[in-house]
Amino acid sequence: MQTDTQNIKTHLPLVTELRNPGMALDLDWVRAAQANTSAIERRAATLPGRRSVKKEYQAAWLLKAITCIDLTTLAGDDTVGRVQRLCAKARQPVRHDILEALGVDGITTGAVCVYHEMVAPAVAALEGTGIPVAAVSTGFPAGLSPFHLRVAEIGESVNAGAHEIDIVISRRHVLTGNWQALYDEMRAFRAACGEAHVKAILATGELGSLRNVARASLVCMMAGADFIKTSTGKESVNATLPVSLVMIRAIREYHERTGVRIGYKPAGGISKAKDALVYLSLIKEELGNRWLQPDLFRFGASSLLGDIERQLEHHVTGAYSASYRHSMG
Incomplete structure (x- = not known):
C-alpha cells in the first residue's frame, strides 16, 4: 500500500x-x-497482521479514509444544532494546522x-460544498413499517434534498429464501429513489x-442497488471482516459478469484508525484501486473520524492528545 499525502484529493461521490x-x-x-x-x-484473520503502513504512508491512507467516511448521526435526540455541527466537521474534518503540516x-x-427529519438542515449546512446528504429510510433500522410508507419515505427524503438513500431490506425474505420478494422490494426502492443513489x-x-x-448481496445488486452495506449499526453484530470479504467478492463477481461496479459500505463498530486501514487494504487486495x-x-x-484526526496529530507532533480534543462538533 503506497500513496503520497501530497496527492490526496477529494472526489465528488458517485x-x-x-x-x-x-438485471433480471x-x-x-x-x-x-x-x-x-x-x-x-x-x-479474514490474516488481514490485520499482514498489511502494515507506517509514517507518511499511514498518514496518507488515513487521509484517504476520511474522504470515504459517511459522517453519521442517527440518535433519537438529534437536533438541528447537532447536525449543523456535524456538517461543519464534514467540511473541515481535520484541524487546519494539522492539514497545513501535512x-x-x-x-x-x-x-x-x-x-x-434532519435532511433539510443538513442540505442547507452543506450548500455549495459538493458533500452529499444521505438519508436512512424504509423504516430504518428494522424495516417493518407498511411497505407503501417505506416507499413514500424514500420520496420524502429525495424531495427534501437527499442525494443518497440508505434503505433496509426485509430480513425475512432472506431467512425464508424468498429471493423474488427481495428482488421486487429492492426494485421498488430503487425506482422510488429516482436520481438519488441507493445503498x-x-x-x-x-x-x-x-x-x-x-445471496442477498447478489439479489440486491441485480435489483439495481448502487451500494451494498453491511449493517444499520443497530444490530448486535455489525461490520466484520468475514462478512466484508463475502460481500466484496460478490461485488467482484457481479462486475466480472456485468461490467458494472457496485459500491461497498461497512458500517457499525468501525471506530479506530487501525481498523480503517485494514478495511482499505482488504478493498485494495480484493477489488483494486x-x-x-x-x-x-x-x-x-x-467516532472513527476523531481517532483518525488524533493519529494524524501524532504523526505531525509526535505526541498523542486527549480524545476530547477531536470531537465531532
Missing part, C-alpha cells in the same frame, strides 16, 4: 460511474452462491448521513449465515 441498471433476477446464479465459512474466517487542503468527508443495508448480523449474505474512491467505498461511522 459522479464517475454509471448507475447500476440492474437470475435464480440459478443466486442459488449457486456459496460461502466456505472456515476458509473465509482464515483469510501539505494537504480541500479534504472533506464523503457524505453526511442523517434521519429524514442497500443487508443487516448481515441478522441473516443467519455467510451464504445468505452472499478503483474501489478506493468515495464513489465506490464508504465507511458508515461517527
Whole structure:
C-alpha cells in the first residue's frame, strides 16, 4: 500500500460511474452462491497482521479514509444544532494546522448521513460544498413499517434534498429464501429513489449465515442497488471482516459478469484508525484501486473520524492528545 499525502484529493461521490441498471433476477446464479465459512474466517484473520503502513504512508491512507467516511448521526435526540455541527466537521474534518503540516487542503468527508427529519438542515449546512446528504429510510433500522410508507419515505427524503438513500431490506425474505420478494422490494426502492443513489443495508448480523449474505448481496445488486452495506449499526453484530470479504467478492463477481461496479459500505463498530486501514487494504487486495474512491467505498461511522484526526496529530507532533480534543462538533 503506497500513496503520497501530497496527492490526496477529494472526489465528488458517485459522479464517475454509471448507475447500476440492474438485471433480471437470475435464480440459478443466486442459488449457486456459496460461502466456505472456515476458509473465509482464515483469510479474514490474516488481514490485520499482514498489511502494515507506517509514517507518511499511514498518514496518507488515513487521509484517504476520511474522504470515504459517511459522517453519521442517527440518535433519537438529534437536533438541528447537532447536525449543523456535524456538517461543519464534514467540511473541515481535520484541524487546519494539522492539514497545513501535512501539505494537504480541500479534504472533506464523503457524505453526511442523517434521519429524514434532519435532511433539510443538513442540505442547507452543506450548500455549495459538493458533500452529499444521505438519508436512512424504509423504516430504518428494522424495516417493518407498511411497505407503501417505506416507499413514500424514500420520496420524502429525495424531495427534501437527499442525494443518497440508505434503505433496509426485509430480513425475512432472506431467512425464508424468498429471493423474488427481495428482488421486487429492492426494485421498488430503487425506482422510488429516482436520481438519488441507493445503498442497500443487508443487516448481515441478522441473516443467519455467510451464504445468505452472499445471496442477498447478489439479489440486491441485480435489483439495481448502487451500494451494498453491511449493517444499520443497530444490530448486535455489525461490520466484520468475514462478512466484508463475502460481500466484496460478490461485488467482484457481479462486475466480472456485468461490467458494472457496485459500491461497498461497512458500517457499525468501525471506530479506530487501525481498523480503517485494514478495511482499505482488504478493498485494495480484493477489488483494486478503483474501489478506493468515495464513489465506490464508504465507511458508515461517527467516532472513527476523531481517532483518525488524533493519529494524524501524532504523526505531525509526535505526541498523542486527549480524545476530547477531536470531537465531532
